[in-house]
Amino acid sequence: MLERAPKVALAFTLISLSISSAQADVVPLELYVYCVEGHRTHVEFLSEHDILAMPQYSVATSTPWKSKSEYNGIRLADVVSKTCPKGSSVTITAYDDYEIKDIDVSGILRDQPILAYSMDGQRLLLRNFGPLFLVYDRDGGEGSRIKTSQYSAKEIRQIKSLSIR
Template sequence: MWVVIGACLSADVALAAMRLPIGCKKNVFLTITGKIDKITNTADGTYEMSEGEFLALPTSTVTTSTPWTPKSDFAGPLLTRILQEVAAKGSKLRLVALDDFSVEVDSAYLGKYGTILANSKDGVRLTVRDFGPIFVMYPRDSFRKELDTPFGASHMVWQLCGIVVE
């Protein structure tokens, strides 16, 4: 009997370990892993995007309020552009924050709203103290019925450090 219980517990622990979100990597601005064709770290199959690479991408602006901020101009690259950069192949993403908070998002949801990875607010770079260095931003004010909800708020991940393509 103990062998069966032990085997079940071992399987549960192994399954839980596989589902843990990726952590942030020291000295890496944004880590992308999972179903991607372009990688920079062959040891663990990740794309490690530097801050310089991130800042070199074309920028879009979303003017909106959030549950935590007044109406502001948020700027950063489109999340779909980041996914193109790494040749992402999945239909879902897990967005991971510095504190290991994570949320799963359908990639169609991102394209529908023109989601950006904001790194500035009203022309000022975001820091860890104010939702940065990356804040997942949706045009909440333009789609209030759909995005001004607890579900919409939970997808505005601040202190983003990792993306898992599933």
């Protein structure tokens, strides 16, 4: 009986670790938007409900990391106009604190990238670019321009917040 105790403890530990790592992969679909106007900053919180209530878009395209897939989400331009309409540049921050800085709003309006929360009908998790992934239509009409490294560098994944100035 005493010989089984270490094996049971080891099994329990392994099960606990697998449950914790699975839960760590799931983060809520939400977005914090910091609108910086002069010396004032106000914070908008978009819950899952808020995000799903916005106009929804689909784009079938490739990314630097994946062949063609169908992405569903909301337009980044819609988030900017809803939360900080006077903004001229956007900084996007990921859960690992990686940032894409100073994306020009005029380019966002022209290219209409989406903040995707699903890929091929599956909700995005941390391990597969989620909860939000900035996706440009690389295979559409302006695809050849958008396939450049300038745009690939902007396709940030695991997005947690935006700062709009």
